Amino acid sequence: xxxxxxxxxxxxxxxxxxxxxxxxxxxxxxxxxxxxxxxxxxxxxxxxxxxxxxxxxxxxxxxxxxxxxxxxxxxxxxxxxxxxxxxxxxxxxxxxxxxxxxxxxxxxxxxxxxxxxxxxxxxxxxxxxxxxxxxxxxxxxxxxxxxxxxxxxxxxxxxxxxxxxxxxxxxxxxxxxxxxxxxxxxxxxxxxxxxxxxxxxxxxxxxxxxxxxxxxxxxxxxxxxxxxxxxxxxxxxxxxxxxxxxxxxxxxxxxxxxxxxxxxxxxxxxxxxxxxxxxxxxxxxxxxxxxxxxxxxxxxxxxxxxxxxxxxxxxxxxxxxxxxxxxxxxxxxxxxxxxxxxxxxxxxxxxxxxxxxxxxxx
Amino acid sequence: xxxxxxxxxxxxxxxxxxxxxxxxxxxxxxxxxxxxxxxxxxxxxxxxxxxxxxxxxxxxxxxxxxxxxxxxxxxxxxxxxxxxxxxxxxxxxxxxxxxxxxxxxxxxxxxxxxxxxxxxxxxxxxxxxxxxxxxxxxxxxxxxxxxxxxxxxxxxxxxxxxxxxxxxxxxxxxxxxxxxxxxxxxxxxxxxxxxxxxxxxxxxxxxxxxxxxxxxxxxxxxxxxxxxxxxxxxxxxxxxxxxxxxxxxxxxxxxxxxxxxxxxxxxxxxxxxxxxxxxxxxxxxxxxxxxxxxxxxxxxxxxxxxxxxxxxxxxxxxxxxxxxxxxxxxxxxxxxxxxxxxxxxxxxxxxxxxxxxxxxxxxxxxxxxxxxxxxxxxx
Numbered sequence: 001x002x003x004x005x006x007x008x009x010x011x012x013x014x015x016x017x018x019x020x021x022x023x024x025x026x027x028x029x030x031x032x033x034x035x036x037x038x039x040x041x042x043x044x045x046x047x048x049x050x051x052x053x054x055x056x057x058x059x060x061x062x063x064x065x066x067x068x069x070x071x072x073x074x075x076x077x078x079x080x081x082x083x084x085x086x087x088x089x090x091x092x093x094x095x096x097x098x099x100x101x102x103x104x105x106x107x108x109x110x111x112x113x114x115x116x117x118x119x120x121x122x123x124x125x126x127x128x129x130x131x132x133x134x135x136x137x138x139x140x141x142x143x144x145x146x147x148x149x150x151x152x153x154x155x156x157x158x159x160x161x162x163x164x165x166x167x168x169x170x171x172x173x174x175x176x177x178x179x180x181x182x183x184x185x186x187x188x189x190x191x192x193x194x195x196x197x198x199x200x201x202x203x204x205x206x207x208x209x210x211x212x213x214x215x216x217x218x219x220x221x222x223x224x225x226x227x228x229x230x231x232x233x234x235x236x237x238x239x240x241x242x243x244x245x246x247x248x249x250x251x252x253x254x255x256x257x258x259x260x261x262x263x264x265x266x267x268x269x270x271x272x273x274x275x276x277x278x279x280x281x282x283x284x285x286x287x288x289x290x291x292x293x294x295x296x297x298x299x300x301x302x303x304x305x306x307x308x309x310x311x312x313x314x315x316x317x318x319x320x321x322x323x324x325x326x327x328x329x330x331x332x333x334x335x336x337x338x339x340x341x342x343x344x345x346x347x348x349x350x351x352x353x354x355x356x357x358x359x360x361x362x
Numbered sequence: 363x364x365x366x367x368x369x370x371x372x373x374x375x376x377x378x379x380x381x382x383x384x385x386x387x388x389x390x391x392x393x394x395x396x397x398x399x400x401x402x403x404x405x406x407x408x409x410x411x412x413x414x415x416x417x418x419x420x421x422x423x424x425x426x427x428x429x430x431x432x433x434x435x436x437x438x439x440x441x442x443x444x445x446x447x448x449x450x451x452x453x454x455x456x457x458x459x460x461x462x463x464x465x466x467x468x469x470x471x472x473x474x475x476x477x478x479x480x481x482x483x484x485x486x487x488x489x490x491x492x493x494x495x496x497x498x499x500x501x502x503x504x505x506x507x508x509x510x511x512x513x514x515x516x517x518x519x520x521x522x523x524x525x526x527x528x529x530x531x532x533x534x535x536x537x538x539x540x541x542x543x544x545x546x547x548x549x550x551x552x553x554x555x556x557x558x559x560x561x562x563x564x565x566x567x568x569x570x571x572x573x574x575x576x577x578x579x580x581x582x583x584x585x586x587x588x589x590x591x592x593x594x595x596x597x598x599x600x601x602x603x604x605x606x607x608x609x610x611x612x613x614x615x616x617x618x619x620x621x622x623x624x625x626x627x628x629x630x631x632x633x634x635x636x637x638x639x640x641x642x643x644x645x646x647x648x649x650x651x652x653x654x655x656x657x658x659x660x661x662x663x664x665x666x667x668x669x670x671x672x673x674x675x676x677x678x679x680x681x682x683x684x685x686x687x688x689x690x691x692x693x694x695x696x697x698x699x700x701x702x703x704x705x706x707x708x709x710x711x712x713x714x715x716x717x718x719x720x721x722x723x724x725x726x727x728x729x730x731x732x733x734x735x736x737x738x739x740x741x
Contacts, residue, residue: 035533142415146422149725153680154714161707162430245546249684252548253699269548273688276552277567279560288549295544303540 036304043300050294053101054108061101088282100286102263106174107294111243113178114185115236121182122189127220127228129190130197141194144187152242153249156180160255174257177250181243188235196228203227237302241295248291265291405733412729416722423718427711428471432464437484437707480712485704490712493697499587500570500693504616504685505678507609511617512624517667519621520628525655527633535625542622547681551615551688558611566608568690575604612689616681623677627670631663638662665735668728675724679717 053060088096129137147155159180200206201224209219251257251266265287272284431437438455455461474481480490523535559567566572570589571579578601579585579592586592593605635641636659644658645651683695690696694713701709 035528038533039537142418143422146419147426149419149676149721150423150718151676151680151721153683154717157702158427158430158710158714161702161710162433241544245544248546249548249680252546252684253687253702255702266546266548269546269552270687272552276556276560281556284549284552284556288546288552291546291549292541292544296540299540299544303536 036307039300040304040308043297043302043304046293046297047301048297050104050297051108054104057102057105061098063095063098064102088280096268096283096286099263099268100265100290103265103268103287103290104294106257106262106264107244107247109174110178110181110247111240113174114181114243115239117178117182118185118189118239119232119236122186123193123225123229123232125186126190126193127197127225130194131201131216131220131224133198137194140190144190147183148187148191152184152246155184156246156250157253157255159183160250174262177247177257178243180250181246184246185239185243188239189232192231192235193228196231197224200224200227234302234305237298237305241298241302244291244295244298408733409730412726416726419722419725420719423722424472424475424715425468427714427718428468431707431711432467437711475715480716481708483701483706483709483712485701485706485709490709490716493709494694494713494716496587497692497694497697500589500691501679501682501686501695503588503590503609504612504682504691504693505675507613508616508620508678508681508685511614512620515618516621516624517628520625521632521655521660523625523629524632524636524659525651527629527636532629536629539622539625539629542618542625545619546684547615547619548684548688550618551611551685554611554615555688565611570608570691571601571605572608575601612685612691615688616678616685619681620678623670624667627667628660628663631666632659635659635663665732668732668735676721679721 125140129140156177157180160176163176163179206219206223209223214222247264248266248269251264251268252270254267254270257264257267268287269284269291272280272287275281275283438460439451460467471481478491480494482489483493519535519538523532523539526532555567558565570576571593575593578596578598579589582592582596589605590602590609593602596602632655636655638659641654641658644654649658679695682693683698685691686693686695687699694717698710698713701713
């Protein structure tokens with residue numbers, strides 16, 4: 001998922017590396033080792049499976065998500081797993097396996113819409129707020145802090161009431177859910193980008209650009225934005241997993257997408273509460289496990305990327321040495337230099353390593 | 363830098379982002395206890411400023427909720443539309459004042475909130491504040507159980523993971539923490555129900571107590587609504603046992619979610635403190651490994667942990683809504699879900715606004731506690 005996110009090349013030594021090793025994920029996989037590499041690769045595999053399932057849902061799923069009858073009549077309600085219905089059918093008479101597979105598609109669309117929207121809005125607000133400062137900055141910071149402190153799910157509920165009155169069609173529902181989640185995420189992008197912008201604003205090259213007479217817009221988008229985005233892939237993966245959970249939570253409370261317009265895991269789980277009490281397990285397990293796997297995959301990727309970017313958590317010295325300037329990789333803007341009790345001196349002592357995929361520093 | 367890096371909402375994952383910033387450079391465990399007493403003007407001013415910050419926070423959230431809820435139109439049509447005739451609807455809309463300009467309604471609403479009036483529910487005509495007080499006790503009880511589970515599970519496991527950093531136990535525990543996070547509370551709840559209630563029949567499926575126990579608790583004088591306290595006061599061992607049996611599954615379900623976060627948090631912060639010079643020094647003095655972990659490395663790592671634990675109230679509230687729905691635990695979250703189903707948006711708006719106040723107040727208290735413990739967390 002993150003593979004598509006472009007990463008800026010921070011400084012000269014990096015430019016010597018081949019294009020392949022500079023691609024975000026490839027670079028991280030080579031940089032990682034041991035357990036970290038295992039977690040990253042496992043996460044990538046699971047996430048890949050999730051995306052494939054979502055894309056190929058029409059091909060893989062035996063039935064449609066709102067299909068109630070096959071060639072030989074209606075499916076029937078709460079049928080136990082059989083050859084026709086590998087995971088049985090729900091109370092409403094839908095095929096559980098098919099709805100679980102189609103659910104991946106809904107989840108993926110919501111994640112993509114939500115994350116893209118919040119990246120755009122959050123990054124834009126963060127840039128403007130950090131660059132211009134003043135009262136706008138102060139107001140935005142207080143507003144974002146207020147939203148940030150509030151329970152995600154409650155905010156998403158209120159948003160979804162405001163957008164759709166609580167129910168809607170497939171795309172209406174996907175957008176309602178996505179926008180509800182977006183509002184929750186905007187403050188996160190805002191904070192990170194704003195902090196980066198404030199730091200970059202005082203860099204020499206920004207001042208030079210000003211002296212040369214570049215417009216504010218040009219400085220913001222060419223100089224500041226390009227240098228402020230390196231933490232985005234990280235927050236992106238972290239948010240993607242939270243988006244899946246929030247969507248499921250909304251659906252579980254009955255504020256998701258109608259069963260006839262799309263399959264949604266949270267909604268199906270809500271319907272399964274009653275089944276569980278009477279011992280019917282097959283309606284609850286498949287959608288639940290699907291949520292767990294999707295979130296697990298994305299989270300493993302996000303967490304590994306985060307650890308690799310944080311000098312305090314990155315495993316070994318050679319890994320640290322291989323990962324370039326610390327300030328340029330840490331998620332904590334400007335904070336890494338003072339944050340690590342281990343100190344950067346210990347991590348970055350300029351040792352050189354050759355083989356096994358870890359590049360040598362000049 | 364603003365002294366409230368910990369105000370960020372802590373998700374399992376962004377906690378790494380948060381606690382990296384929240385961990386000040388290796389806190390040497392020296393004069394903090396004395397510095398606490400030597401209040402410079404800093405602390406009083408800090409508390410005052412933090413207290414004043416509550417006002418814009420609450421104001422913004424209440425305004426946001428009000429505006430969002432009002433975009434769907436008036437709450438009367440949403441709740442009763444289709445059940446009453448057009449004229450009857452109109453009559454009730456006028457009576458409740460929803461035909462006036464939104465701005466007028468907004469200032470009236472602000473005024474009401476200022477005097478502690480959060481409105482009346484449409485579906486059952488009860489003051490929101492009463493609803494919150496009645497059902498809040500149940501949510502508080504659930505949150506308490508969840509925190510106990512989280513402490514017992516999360517903190518020791520986090521210490522173990524930090525100690526065995528990058529080795530096998532660490533890997534297992536980290537994946538476990540991610541699993542705790544990746545499992546939605548309602549699915550975890552359903553699984554527990556399926557295993558322990560339906561298959562093994564060890565524990566009750568749902569609710570806070572059996573009907574007979576509930577009746578007995580209702581008769582009690584001066585009941586608190588917190589069943590455990592009420593049951594203890596009734597002194598009837600059957601009732602106590604019944605209440606506890608009902609609490610186990612919801613408590614563990616919500617607790618494990620939080621435990622995953624505690625585990626990560628303790629691990630990250632302990633990794634920082636375990637590699638400090640004073641831990642090396644203590645080790646070279648011959649301090650035992652257990653004591654080293656529990657006293658030397660854990661104590662200084664405690665400050666960010668405390669602030670974040672305090673902030674879990676926001677996450678806990680969100681999780682409580684889902685947990686309560688799963689287990690039919692008749693608390694605030696369960697009630698909120700009911701009102702959502704009934705499209706009673708006045709009730710939803712009132713409850714959410716009141717929760718905003720609670721969250722803001724909790725954050726304030728947490729910040730003050732953090733400032734009392736750590737003199738560096740001040741202006």
